[in-house]
Amino acid sequence: MKRSATLAMLGLLLSQSPALAQSCDAGSVAVQILGSGGPAINRFRSSTSYLLRVDNQSRVLIDMGGGAFGRFGQADGKLADLAMVGISHLHPDHVSDLPALLWLSHQSRKEPLPIVGPSGNDAAPDFQAFLSRLFDEKAGAFQVLGPVLGAKQGTSGGGVPLKVSVVDVAKAQATTVFDAEGMTVTALGIPHGPMATLAFRVTTKGVSVVFSSDQTGTNPSFVEFAKGANVLIMHLAIPAGAKNPLHAAPEVVGRIAQEAGVGHLIVSHVGPFNLEPAIAELKTRYSGPLTVGADLQCTAVK
Numbered sequence: 502m503k504r505s506a507t508l509a510m511l512g513l514l515l516s517q518s519p520a521l522a523q524s525c526d527a528g529s530v531a532v533q534i535l536g537s538g539g540p541a542i543n544r545f546r547s548s549t550s551y552l553l554r555v556d557n558q559s560r561v562l563i564d565m566g567g568g569a570f571g572r573f574g575q576a577d578g579k580l581a582d583l584a585m586v587g588i589s590h591l592h593p594d595h596v597s598d599l600p601a602l603l604w605l606s607h608q609s610r611k612e613p614l615p616i617v618g619p620s621g622n623d624a625a626p627d628f629q630a631f632l633s634r635l636f637d638e639k640a641g642a643f644q645v646l647g648p649v650l651g652a653k654q655g656t657s658g659g660g661v662p663l664k665v666s667v668v669d670v671a672k673a674q675a676t677t678v679f680d681a682e683g684m685t686v687t688a689l690g691i692p693h694g695p696m697a698t699l700a701f702r703v704t705t706k707g708v709s710v711v712f713s714s715d716q717t718g719t720n721p722s723f724v725e726f727a728k729g730a731n732v733l734i735m736h737l738a739i740p741a742g743a744k745n746p747l748h749a750a751p752e753v754v755g756r757i758a759q760e761a762g763v764g765h766l767i768v769s770h771v772g773p774f775n776l777e778p779a780i781a782e783l784k785t786r787y788s789g790p791l792t793v794g795a796d797l798q799c800t801a802v803k
């Protein structure tokens with residue numbers, strides 16, 4: 502068997518095997534996918550989550566969909582190392598493992614944890630209200646997590662205090678949500694049907710990664726936001742030829758990446774459909790390096 506065929510088969514096996522603990526030491530800046538799937542049940546893909554690593558420290562966590570809590574452990578993620586958590590929007594496939602991450606978080610981190618989420622509209626509460634409904638010590642669903650919103654740590658309660666920021670999804674310009682320790686993170690609201698969502702751009706050590714989140718691909722400002730990123734992660738949520746009020750078609754994903762002139766496109770949030778025609782459609786508009794995301798996949802940002 503030729504070496505390339507052997508490697509291709511190995512790649513196929515790896516992409517279809519249950520994920521094992523996997524470190525990500527690909528370079529000084531690397532992005533690791535914790536969840537490469539969307540809302541559909543999937544044998545191999547957890548729901549959406551990404552970890553940006555700098556000097557092999559877990560520095561920025563974007564989204565926390567179902568299954569991401571386990572992947573965070575497999576990726577050897579450290580709560581104490583996180584500069585911030587960004588939540589793109591409040592669909593369960595992007596945020597449902599947040600309570601799991603926070604429960605017992607006070608045991609591994611003492612500093613408040615900065616967390617950023619979207620403002621609300623008719624389709625969703627704003628992020629502060631969402632957190633209150635979950636974690637308020639009197640009225641929340643997880644009263645035991647009251648300390649994350651400032652309640653006193655007790656014998657029955659836990660969680661590291663959150664430092665919450667809410668970004669206005671209707672604002673035309675990007676908002677800076679973190680700027681310290683040689684790293685800048687900006688967020689921009691983009692349309693995702695009735696529920697707006699936040700895209701995040703992280704810049705550190707002279708390189709940038711953009712996390713697009715779910716989107717219809719109809720906000721032209723996103724191209725500017727993603728311009729020249731070394732790595733762009735976009736969501737390939739619907740099959741070739743499909744139309745959907747919430748998600749961009751494969752060719753729209755390709756066009757945006759091409760127009761933004763990114764160094765490397767990773768598609769993630771992959772749905773349970775035949776990928777080959779979707780990738781072919783995407784490639785009619787995009788000619789640069791392309792990777793299909795997988796859980797725990799690690800990519801150097803350069």
Ligand SMILES: [Zn+2]
Binds near residue numbers: 540549595715
């Ligand atoms: Zn989603």
